[in-house]
Amino acid sequence: MKIKWCVIGAGGIADRRTIPAILKDKDNELVAVMDRAPATAENVGEKYGVPYFSDEEEMLKTVECDAVYIGTPVSCHFEQASVALEYGKHVFVEKPVALTADEGERLVEAFKKAGKQFTVGYMMKHHNLHEKVKEIVQSGGIGQVNDVRAQFSCWYPDIPGAWRQKKSLGGGGAVMDLGVHCIELIEFVLGEEIAEVKSFYSTRTFSYEVEDGAVILFKTQSGVLGHIDVHFNIPDNASESKFELYGSKGYAICKGTLGQEETGTLSYLYAPQGDYSAMQNRSVDKPVEYTGAGEDLYLKQLSAFCEKVRSGKPDYFYAERAVQVQRVVDKIYSKN
Ligand SMILES: NC(=O)c1ccc[n+]([C@@H]2O[C@H](COP(=O)([O-])OP(=O)(O)OC[C@H]3O[C@@H](n4cnc5c(N)ncnc54)[C@H](O)[C@@H]3O)[C@@H](O)[C@H]2O)c1
Known part of the structure; x- marks a missing residue:
């Protein structure tokens, strides 16, 4: 059809x-x-x-x-x-x-x-490396997830008339624009919701009314701790787009995957440790490296939507996840 x-x-x-x-x-x-x-x-x-x-x-x-x-x-x-x-x-x-x-x-x-x-x-959840991270995490590949970090930024200076810079039109700044992607992705990969947040945000580099930077600390339903850093005031060339998960048996670290292209890398290290080591020697194990597949993320998400339309069985899972993202955002803005 x-x-x-x-x-x-x-x-x-x-x-x-x-x-x-x-x-x-x-x-x-x-x-x-x-x-x-x-x-x-x-x-x-x-x-x-x-x-x-x-x-x-x-x-x-x-x-x-x-x-x-x-x-x-x-x-x-x-x-x-x-x-x-x-x-x-x-x-x-x-x-x-x-x-x-x-x-x-x-x-x-x-x-x-x-x-x-x-x-x-x-x-971004359709990015092959984010799907891989989810698979690793859900199969226990890094053990118990204990620390999650997402850092996503860009340069977004004052632009007269820009809707994103007005609270009434955009609903907020870096949190509404960039933070929402991070929240959605974290909940997608972990398969659970962010339950508590504490945050700081400010407008310090530019003069628009929405925040040009924010740091959000969070705790998930099962107790995973993490933080999200989103900024409009870091030059594009200095912006690191990182998504990192550390667990009791290893890590999964994505670099350059938060964005509009299916690019970047994922380093996955499985390094379980039994005994306490006073020396705290760092592992010499090499992580397994994966790279972005370079496909069109927008086509992937469109195809997923079309499949549901053609099946005649509407599915509201992702829409409900998107509402949950806004619940977290509402909390972030209401606490400041
Ligand atoms: N998923 C992503 O990668 C991604 C990237 C950028 C933007 N977005 C989202 O897409 C939406 C649009 O962002 P954008 O960057 O394209 O903004 P934009 O300002 O570049 O484009 C928005 C367009 O909407 C038009 N417009 C404004 N008010 C309108 C109205 N009432 N009715 C019809 N058209 C109207 C504008 O003239 C403009 O052409 C936002 O929700 C934004 O968060 C998503």
Whole structure:
């Protein structure tokens, strides 16, 4: 079954990643795009040779489609996903699901009631190295997981009119934009939720109203301790994207895997230790190295969504995980 797609918010990640992914799969068809900025709607529509609109309802009334992709500022997600559902569409909304967990929960309930597929664009769990880390961890490959760290940053200076820099439009700064990916990935790999958080955040390098950096300490349901560092104020060339898990029998360390490409490396060391050693000599064992497979993460997540649509059996597991991410985010923001 060919899935016909309409796109709401066509100018950013939609144009760079999602529409190209839709077009890569012959069983998908792009049928229309919509963007609130008329010039963007026109440019993107002409680029892909499809009708374009600057009003979502007009597009959904005029064009027949099965699914809607939403790539707009976070403040639009709830409203636009609700409108698409009113028109009977399956919806793939970009991360984060909405401004709050409550909004996200209402969306999931509405899609469940209507029996339409609904998911949220957390593509990093589809990275082959993150799938591998999950497999290692779940099979006890590093023993009891005791320490998890995720560090994800970029350079995001003051830009007049940027929605991400306004609390009312983006819902927050580095936590809402980068932290959510880390939270989702950690819960995916561990297979459990972050239960407690303590955090610091600040806006110190730039002058926008949302945070340009945050450090989050957390404890999971089973007691795994960890921290997440997310920053908008570290130059791209100095940004280390790291995801590290240390356990009672070894480690799994990903470098350069947090991002939009399936790149980077994973070093896995199995080094169980029996007796206490006062010398604390470091292991000379070499870790096993894995590399990113270089596939298209956006196509992978799209294919997973389409499979659910075609099966006729909607699955809300990832949407519910995305709501849980917002519960953690709500806690982070409410405690400061
Ligand atoms: N998963 C990822 O890798 C990834 C990467 C970037 C962004 N995102 C997410 O995608 C969403 C969009 O981010 P972006 O970077 O593409 O932003 P962007 O500002 O680059 O693009 C957003 C587009 O939406 C349009 N727009 C604004 N308000 C609109 C409205 N009410 N209706 C229709 N169109 C509207 C803008 O004109 C613009 O073309 C956000 O939720 C963001 O968190 C995800």
